[in-house]
Amino acid sequence: xxTQLHDETARETLAFWRERAEQLQEALDSRIxxxxxxxxxxxxxxxxxxxxxxxxxxxxxxxRLKIHDLAAEIVASRTTPQPVLETSxxxxxxxxxxxxxxxx
Numbered sequence: 324x325x326t327q328l329h330d331e332t333a334r335e336t337l338a339f340w341r342e343r344a345e346q347l348q349e350a351l352d353s354r355i356x357x358x359x360x361x362x363x364x365x366x367x368x369x370x371x372x373x374x375x376x377x378x379x380x381x382x383x384x385x386x387r388l389k390i391h392d393l394a395a396e397i398v399a400s401r402t403t404p405q406p407v408l409e410t411s412x413x414x415x416x417x418x419x420x421x422x423x424x425x426x427x
Contacts, residue, residue: 353391357376357379360398385410
């Protein structure tokens with residue numbers, strides 16, 4: 324009885340930590356894509372990384388998208404997604420943002 328209880332507790336503990344590890348890996352993978360998208364936006368719009376993140380976040384919010392999904396779209400495409408273009412035309416930091424030529 325005691326051994327059976329111990330085995331059950333060990334299985335539950337192992338399942339808990341396995342799930343936690345999967346959640347952490349998912350968060351890390353998501354963060355990597357977001358960092359890549361920030362770099363792309365920084366280059367396309369001549370922004371520093373903080374402003375690139377603000378643009379990404381604002382575009383996701385205005386279009387009710389998950390930031391990771393929009394970041395993945397930016398990374399996967401050679402062109403800037405429409406939600407980002409529309410948001411970039413708004414005044415995020417006191418000046419209009421337009422992509423560099425050839426980087427739409």
